[in-house]
Amino acid sequence: YSENQQLIDDKMKVAVLFILGCLVWGGMAKSTFPESEKDPDFWKEWAQRTLKNALTLQDLNKNVAKNIILFLGDGMGVPTVTAARILKGQMSGQNGEETQLEMDKFPYVALSKTYNTNAQVPDSAGTATAYLCGVKANEGTVGVSAAAVRSQCNTTQGNEVKSILKWAKDAGKSVGIVTTTRVNHATPSAAYAHCVDRDWYSDGDMPPEALQSGCKDIARQLFENIPDINVIMGGGRRSMYPRNTPDVEYPGDKKHNGTRKDGRNLVAEWTDRVKDKKGYYAWNRKELLSLNPNDVDYLLGLFEPGDLPYELERNKETDPSLTEMVDVAIKILRKNERGFYLLVEGGRIDHGHHEGKAKSHGSSSSWSPGAALHSPRHGLCSLHRPKQRPLPCKLWFPFSQSHLPYTCLSSLS
DSSP, X not given: OOHHHHHHHHHHHHHHHHHXXXXXHHHHHTOOOOGGGGSHHHHHHHHXXXXXXXXXXXXXXXXXXXOEEEEEEETOOHHHHHHHHHHHHXXXXXXSTTOOOGGGGSSOOOOOOOOBTTBSSOOHHHHHHHXXXXXXXXXXXXXXXXXXXXXXXXXXXXXXXXXXXXXXXXXXXXXXXXXXXXXXXXXXXTTTOOBSOTTOOSGGGSOHHHXXXXXXXXXXXXXXXXTTOSEEEEEOXXXXXXXXXXXSSOTTOGGGSOXXXXXXXXXXXXXXXXXXXXXXXXXXXXXXXXXXXXXXXXXXXXXXXXXXXXGGGOOTTTSOOHHXXXXXXXXXXXXXXXXXXXXXXXXXXXHHHHTTOHHHHHHHHTOOGXXXXXXXXXXXXXXXXXXXXXXXOOOOOBOOTTOOSOOOSOOOO
């Protein structure tokens, strides 16, 4: 029995112990969470205590912002922000490290720990529920409390939670959603939907038992739960049309055909409902930019069958940029004297990580939200987040002590 063999055996034992340790740790990460965390009031009361304590630390301006813009960079962690900063600088002929992103100029920057109730490493759905609804939730669920279980339709009813978009609408504000993903993707859907599975984009993506039990797909909920959302822009056309309906932009590509089993044309239904309310539908950049925002009160823009392309791959003739979409959205929403709430997501950063496309997520991360703001009279909450998202809070928007007309509640950078 040689020393080499003994060394190999020792290494094998270490490897086995390491694997067993990982399995035990993984089990702990998915351990059962306290029953109290299933109650939305648990999170809301915790958030209020946290905010109350924070407000005692210094004498802040406690005025309430009229307008709220929430910018989200999905997948935008510290390393990504660093890479984006360097890329932006090098594209300007500099070394890169000395460059400033728009968020670097903000008066306040913060880090937040994030997790789902049933997972240490969270996903976009449960965390969107946290920061849009103020309630932590299970992985893969949107707009429902932790009492709802992923993919179990019968756990939906009674566990729905309201979002800040709904609060804003009820307060008489105009509201909007702009994203570079599908409008029924995880992040935007938490603003309006109550669904136990983030993947139920249309009824064609749902199991028969869920449909029989009365659960609704996310695309349908977009138009039914809060039927008067003023601005909706992003991708996701195929979830809105009957199965096998050819896409308007890619009629010869069957993978982009409609997916709905119920035969409904949700775009036509929406258009018919708002035709006498200054409502318009656009599916390409030309149609969008030809609109006069002063004559538009409702806008639905679906520019791709699925997600919008990466900025580096965008067809500048047919697909609007995120900046262009936000520009139009603000011009429409700001007409309301009571103010507006706008959710803006740069949603392809995370996809760039998954696909190993460093430059794609870097260029998306370096986008400047300031380019879309025409007036200082905005209440701006900017939240750039990696895969670990922020703690829930019931969101209030006081102006910052620096006398700037916005406050940054949390910026994961």
